[in-house]
Amino acid sequence: MTDTLHLEIVSPERLLKDAEVAMVVVPGTDGDFGAMPAHAPMMSTIRPGIIEIYETEAGEPEKLFVKSGLAQISDTGLTILAEEMIDLDSVDTTELAAGMAEAQNAVNAATDDMARDQAEAELEWRRVLSEIVS
């Protein structure tokens, strides 16, 4: 049994992270879950939230904000497919507030279900992120 978990985070643009870690906490759609070495194979969608990466069991976690994605745990490790990642340090709160207002308008203005769903998703991740930042 291996004592580290192989973690890969991939975005459409590049491979963001490829590392051996002790534990990762993933914000799954049905609730957060921690992935540790030799986790049973599973697949879960991700809701907007923080991915916590523990390099060592006792250490401070590295935090990454993710908008949406898919986590897959297999024998080879944990793979996270994420469209967009945001570094928590680089969040611009004024921009975020403006984006939220815009998304809210889009929700109100949406004429069909699909547009509304999209706008609501946009609003949701901004709301979650602003809660985390503040």
Next chain:
Amino acid sequence: MASLKDLKNRISSVKSTQKITKAMKMVAASKLRRAQEAAEAARPYAERMESVLAGLSSSAQDTPGSSPLLIGTGKQDVHLVIVATSERGLCGGFNTNIVKAARLHIEELLAGGKTVKILCIGKKGYAVIRRDHGDRIIDLKDLSAVKRLAFADAQPIAQEILAMFERGEFDVASLFYAKFQSVLVQVPTNQQLIPAPIAETDDDAADALGGAVYEYEPDEASILDDLLPRNVATQIYRGLLENAASEQGSRMTAMDNATRNAGEMIDSLTITYNRTRQANITKELIEIISGAEAL
């Protein structure tokens, strides 16, 4: 016969053209490297997406009520043809080849009595397709302002296509782009986006997921529903990246040829120039000699 001055002007103009094509070749070479890197960097995501989808869709295929993005609308009447070309010219046969492939496909569909809608990405292809199928073009996506292609550029296009699909405006969507094989070879490719093409053999799909039994959270169907729209965006992004690399590769080859042609032209013009110059000198000498003899 052209005068010496004309020849000289001609040579200098060809020389400056050669300088331009040489510079363009060099620029294309460096852009190609960047485009290739981008295409390479995007590969892991697309591959993983594909393997997950293949695993999920083979089981969902037979389930009634699966997303129409996977199993189709049950009709084949209206086709959306997305033609991705470049924003700039002077890149050899790049645009022509894509448009040719797309046009063949369109004409085949029309002959089969289908309705065709065309969405152009990049204005070079648009300019050509407009001539024959202008009334079928529904939109032109202009990416000329984009310097470095990001996923965020492909996403709005995908969202628009998905919204159209949702409204039932088409049944099948396919994307035309040039797959990058090498600097010399770019293959015009027709890739079906909607319904998502399903991996051919079940063995592959099982292998891709490591043959393990997965626990799904939430259930398989919702994961698939979440993944399929994103897959469309990923495919478009990937197509655009391949296209960018192909465009630069094609331009590099074209400009290399142009530079060589210009070199040949300069050589032959220089020979003509020298011959004419010598002929002139000989003529003048003969005139002087015959003039002296007459005295």
